[in-house]
Amino acid sequence: MLKAICSKKDxxxxxxxxxxxxxxxxxxxxxxxxxxxxxxxxxxxxxxxVSYYTYLICKKLRLDARAAARAGLLHDLFYYDRKKYNKSKRSALSQFHARSSCR
Ligand SMILES: [Fe+2]
Structure with missing residues (x-):
């Protein structure tokens, strides 16, 4: 079953x-x-x-819910351990993630 947190819907x-x-x-x-x-x-x-609740909000507001749902799924698509890289301020990956998250 595929569920978002706090939702009973499959x-x-x-x-x-x-x-x-x-x-x-x-x-x-x-x-x-x-x-x-x-x-x-x-x-x-x-x-x-993030994807599901953004989808619901955008649907309610008559915004592009499909784009929002897809973007939500992809917004944290990376495989490294961020905590590990955040310990080093010189880490290129850490700086990249911080920059991309703030835009
Ligand atoms: Fe996130």
Whole structure:
């Protein structure tokens, strides 16, 4: 079952899924299921939460919900341990992530 945190809805049978299934089912996103993010979740679950709730908000506001859902899934698509790289201010990866997150 595919669920966003605090939601009881099975997203795999929702219209949302039809808009993002190619990304969710990709091996690139599958790799995020093994990476811890924000202490108590996986990076995959975090991206799913961001994607789904952004989708709902954009749908309500009549904005491009498809683009928002897809962007949410991809917004933290990286495989290194950010905490490890943040310890070194000289780390190119850390600086890259910080810059890309702030834009
Ligand atoms: Fe994020």
């Amino acid at each position: 997203l795999s049978s929702d219209r949302y899924y039809a808009l993002v299934s190619d990304i969710i089912d990709s091996s690139a996103l599958d790799r995020l299921k093994d990476i811890t993010h924000h202490i108590s979740t996986t990076r995959f679950q975090h991206c799913l939460n």
